[in-house]
Amino acid sequence: MGENGPIRIVCFDLGGVIIRIHYTWEDTCKSVGLAVRKEAHEPKRLAATRSVTEAFATGRLEEDLWAREMVSALDGLYSAEEVERIHEGWLRDQYPGIDDVVSILNETKGVCTACLSNTNPRHWRMMKERYPAVRMLQHRHASHLMGYAKPDTGIYEAFETAMQCDGPSILFFDDLEDNVAAARSRGWHAHQIDPAGDPADQVRTCLASYGLM
Template sequence: MEGEMPDVRVVCFDWGGVIVRICRNWREGCLRAGLPVYEAAGTPEAIARRRAISAEHQVGRIRCDEFYARVAEASEGLYTPAEIKQIHDAWLIDEYHGAGDLIDQLNATEGITTAMLSNTNASHWARQHDGPGGFGAAARIKIRLASHELGLAKPDPAIYEAARAHFGVRAEQILFFDDLSENVQAARDAGWLAHQIDHAGDPTSQMRAVLHALGVLADLSPSGRAE
């Protein structure tokens, strides 16, 4: 029927750029870690080497210690493995304002299951907790799926089908938020309702607007009253 609201059962989030603010490039990571930024580390060749190693790390083919060692080796002596770990640890910055309130509100909404599908790694994933250095909002999401545990990464179509099977719903019942266009398009190709988030804006407000428009949340504000 024209104008009929979708039957959303799962609200699935990416993590970085949607729930948690992250470094967007090597320079930012180095600065946050208090380390020098070398011009040679910013060449297209150096970036390509790091991305290839990161791709293996994200699907669990290499462990964190091997990742630090290989990225250090790829830097040709500019950084030590310990310094690569510093940069890696500094990559996660903080949770976006209101993200935790939104997750709590969705968790309290009848018929809705919160979920996460993230390209990540073991050391970052382990920080989803309420303790020091942790990210508590993510920890409250009901179903959390990580690329390094699945052995798959977005935008591979197989990861969306694996996630759908975990959720136990039809593809069109999944509402997905991601900040990368290729991941959003792959989710749409899989039949999901997918929306791209502008990580440089206010991700929580963007998601609330979509959730309200689709009838998942009755109001835009966390208090339950329209502001």
């Protein structure tokens, strides 16, 4: 039980909690067999690609324009086909045991499961198609559909409104410190997951401390 009442919602980030991902452009390029072109990391290009990524993740950039905008941000260092290969390669496998955790929670009386993910239309489709644990979640919320991305407080407010709940009733798992801090500022019971470890075991340990496992 949380400090201000029972936990009603167990909410997961996806990348780094349910799904193993690549965290750098270099690692992703290598995973799909592309050369790492160091010029892509010049400050001007980094800022431009970050802007495109944020627009795509908050629904402000149409999917059919995304690859072209990314190629432009990179000054043509990568082709549209290469950008799409890198984008697809960002997602890896599902963490072992996390589907069992979701399954148990789905059978727990008085609790529902959800996700709150910074993502985009392409990755959203891929995650729902590829990963059983994502499909098992009872409520799925994504940044590109909500118009905000973590750690913007707007996405947490939108989640609370959609789920008809308040912060203290939410138990939240995310791999990024800023996202956890923003959730805590709204009263969520937020815990940071180490993606290099065993997320399923970390989640189980935390759930046990709340009497949920």
